[in-house]
Amino acid sequence: MAPMSAPVNSDRPFLNRRLAAFGTTIFAEMSALAARTGSINLGQGFPDTDGPAEIAEAAVRAIRDGRGNQYPPGPGVPELREAIAAHQQRFYGLGYDPDTEVLVTAGATEAIAAALLALLEPGDEVIALEPFYDSYAACIAMAGAVRVPLTLRAPDFRPDLDALRDAITPRTRLLLLNTPHNPTGTVLTPEELAVVAELAVERDLLVVTDEVYEHLVFEGGHTPLASLPGMRERTVTISSAGKTFSFTGWKVGWVTAPPALVSAVRSAKQFLTYVSSGPFQYAVAEALALPDAYYTAFRADLAAKRDLLTEGLTAAGLRVFHPQGTYFITTDISPLGEKDGLAFCRALPERCGVVAIPNQVFYDDQEAGASQVRWAFCKKTEVLREAVDRLRAL
Numbered sequence: 102m103a104p105m106s107a108p109v110n111s112d113r114p115f116l117n118r119r120l121a122a123f124g125t126t127i128f129a130e131m132s133a134l135a136a137r138t139g140s141i142n143l144g145q146g147f148p149d150t151d152g153p154a155e156i157a158e159a160a161v162r163a164i165r166d167g168r169g170n171q172y173p174p175g176p177g178v179p180e181l182r183e184a185i186a187a188h189q190q191r192f193y194g195l196g197y198d199p200d201t202e203v204l205v206t207a208g209a210t211e212a213i214a215a216a217l218l219a220l221l222e223p224g225d226e227v228i229a230l231e232p233f234y235d236s237y238a239a240c241i242a243m244a245g246a247v248r249v250p251l252t253l254r255a256p257d258f259r260p261d262l263d264a265l266r267d268a269i270t271p272r273t274r275l276l277l278l279n280t281p282h283n284p285t286g287t288v289l290t291p292e293e294l295a296v297v298a299e300l301a302v303e304r305d306l307l308v309v310t311d312e313v314y315e316h317l318v319f320e321g322g323h324t325p326l327a328s329l330p331g332m333r334e335r336t337v338t339i340s341s342a343g344k345t346f347s348f349t350g351w352k353v354g355w356v357t358a359p360p361a362l363v364s365a366v367r368s369a370k371q372f373l374t375y376v377s378s379g380p381f382q383y384a385v386a387e388a389l390a391l392p393d394a395y396y397t398a399f400r401a402d403l404a405a406k407r408d409l410l411t412e413g414l415t416a417a418g419l420r421v422f423h424p425q426g427t428y429f430i431t432t433d434i435s436p437l438g439e440k441d442g443l444a445f446c447r448a449l450p451e452r453c454g455v456v457a458i459p460n461q462v463f464y465d466d467q468e469a470g471a472s473q474v475r476w477a478f479c480k481k482t483e484v485l486r487e488a489v490d491r492l493r494a495l
Contacts, residue, residue, distance in 0.1 A: 119242040126235055127462045131446065138450040141480075141488045143410075144458045146283070146428060148479045152347035153388070153395070160351075160384035169379025175371060177205025177355070177382060184386040185355050192315075193325050195333070201360040204367050207377040208352040209313045209341040214240045215370035216309045216337050216356065217277075221246040225274035230260065232463030232470055234283050234311070246274070250465050255433065255473070256422055258285040262296045269300065275307045278326065281314040284460055284475040285431050286424020291324045298329040307362075309337045313354075316345045316396050318426040319404045327357070337362050342385040344428075345399070347479075351381040403428055403478070406485055410478040413489030419474075428479040431460060435472045437495060442474045453491045 114121060128145045135142035151157060163169050169178065176182060182199035189195040197203055206212040213236060221227065223245030229237050231250035241248045251265050276297065280289040289297075301308050308326060315323045327336040341354035356366050410430055414421050420433035439445045442459035450456055460473035478485060 163380035163383040219369035229277040281426030
């Protein structure tokens with residue numbers, strides 16, 4: 102006779118205290134709300150069209166040819182690592198050795214997690230731009246480190262560089278930057294980055310930069326922090342294929358950094374996914390070699406969609422903060438007499454049949470973002486037009 106199972110001691114929560122505060126992501130909640138109500142989902146940042154057909158065909162070809170159907174090499178397939186190195190050289194004049202200075206990851210999210218788990222000790226402080234993408238806070242917590250927000254405030258969302266200097270303490274180990282910045286659309290200027298670089302060198306800090314929207318800068322251009330004097334040696338640069346090529350489900354990201362930093366990140370990464378996305382790695386290698394015309398057309402298409410949604414949100418009575426990059430628009434709902442972005446977004450599907458994301462979930466200081474709402478414009482033009490029509494009900 103099988104023994105009866107003993108009840109689990111319920112006095113201790115199953116989820117450890119470092120993650121207990123995070124719960125289900127806002128993206129899961131709002132996407133489920135969109136599906137349940139049949140609303141247009143302008144919340145989660147994924148395109149509703151696939152990327153270039155020839156790149157999809159490259160993935161099919163890799164599968165048929167038996168390339169990547171088994172475990173790919175731990176650092177990533179050589180073809181992709183070489184393509185990533187060539188991309189950094191082509192666009193930014195940054196030279197990286199594909200064998201020792203490039204690591205392929207399961208999207209940028211894993212790259213961020215692996216970098217923070219590898220480079221931080223419990224009690225280390227991490228300064229990050231607030232509002233921050235939700236995985237940042239969770240990954241810092243998993244590493245046992247302490248996040249120190251540098252708040253970007255409306256209406257311009259520029260970093261206070263004096264406040265950054267004051268935030269650095271003897272316990273500060275790392276700066277976590279995101280430019281172009283999600284959710285505000287801010288793109289850090291070369292002058293701002295120069296001050297960050299000066300501080301990093303002066304205080305001997307490591308920097309992890311999330312640059313997944315590098316090819317979606319509508320005004321000016323993108324400057325990698327690693328291209329500034331003294332920064333290549335201390336910067337882990339992260340990007341991915343999902344945003345640039347509209348294949349977010351492939352989850353192909355990468356790290357470029359000096360050998361010692363890549364080795365450290367790989368030490369953590371190997372115990373996360375180990376490897377991933379085998380056939381897609383070969384396809385992304387071909388995508389990175391697409392001609393300049395692709396990148397120009399991609400940016401122009403998203404800029405037109407940004408302008409379309411901006412006009413619609415303004416007409417609906419919202420205050421729009423004009424984004425310089427990414428494919429998100431932040432608005433203030435105060436002109437509508439609203440104060441609580443979370444309540445506004447939860448009610449919006451019933452009011453208008455549209456879903457958005459409340460920015461306050463990206464803040465430690467939730468009052469700073471309480472009336473802000475983020476909208477994604479990486480959708481078909483006709484979908485955006487329908488959303489604009491629905492938002493007139495506001």
